[in-house]
Amino acid sequence: MSSTAPLGAFFAHRCAEDVDLVLRELFTTVEMHELVVANLERLRRWEEWAQPEPTLPRTFEYTRRRLDDFVAGRALPCAIRFRGELVGAVELDIDPVASTGAIGVWVSADAEGRGVARSACEAVLDHAFGSARLTRVEARIATANTRSRRLAEQLGFTLEGTLRRAHQLGGEHHDLAVYGMLAEDREAVRSGARRTAA
Template identity: 30%
Template sequence: MFLYKVDEELALKLVDMNDAEEMFQLVDTGRNHLKEWLGWLDYTKKVEDSKNFIQGCMRSYADNKSMNTVILYKGKMVGTAGYNSIDWASRTAYIGYWLHKDYQGNGIMTRVARALTDYAFDYHRLNKVDIRAAAENKKSRRIPERLGFTEEGTIRQAEWLYDHYVDHVVYGMLKDEWKDIK
């Protein structure tokens, strides 16, 4: 089992089938808050949907295409984060994340994104880490900004969220830049 200790409070654990019930409950209790920026909530209505998601994550990890983890804060699952995809040809990891509203404001996601960036460069020997967030999602955008990522541009109407399109702001960090920031 993959378990990456971020610090004394935080760890990232590779998602597995044992997480399905707790993950579903976390999504369900945060549904109204999460729905503002995540387009998959309507497809997660029962524990079985979380199981299907986890099976896909496990398959993708086995195929070396992604790495999805649950965020453990003081031993409790509070969200997910990881590489939604890894482009080995371009040596780029694409970080995605969400955090239950009750745990926001504690610096959790900034520490998680920093750890995932470190892991991408140090362990996977990748050249670039990419984080994308909806243009109006200020909280999510602050994470790469805090970490010194470069705003590379905007992808117009990048995602359909229930009844409207949202633009995505793209942030990137190169391995050589990260060395200078750390």
């Protein structure tokens, strides 16, 4: 698939020894739908998109729209595979005019605590600030979602503020923590990691 955006050659991408990213294409629809259904109760605690009852046609349509966004340079929708099995998704929404993005990630219950989400996000952030040439990436996370907030902080995001009652889930409004990362922040994290490895 060719893209009009500066996304570069990305797929398939090895993130870590057991973690790969692939483009969330139509052939992943059935597998992704089954994974969402299996993790629906967990996802509904934090994700607005998980509130409606999932159906295969809805998952297919969402995937098709995200592929259109990918071709237009507005998104990087990835499926995450751990040891060859699909375990979640990581997506980068892109504003090509402002050169900014927003990242979101989720993994199945079985994949939690294995570093899968972190490896996937590291790869997407490197791409965002590398060949995609973004200047800023945001992560907006429900304030009570401590696991995701901890991941954002481990990745090097800075907590920039709280949007009060900005996130609606099941008829209730929740506060959102807004995390930001600039290109220079990502480079500082990478430099620190290189010094630690040395």
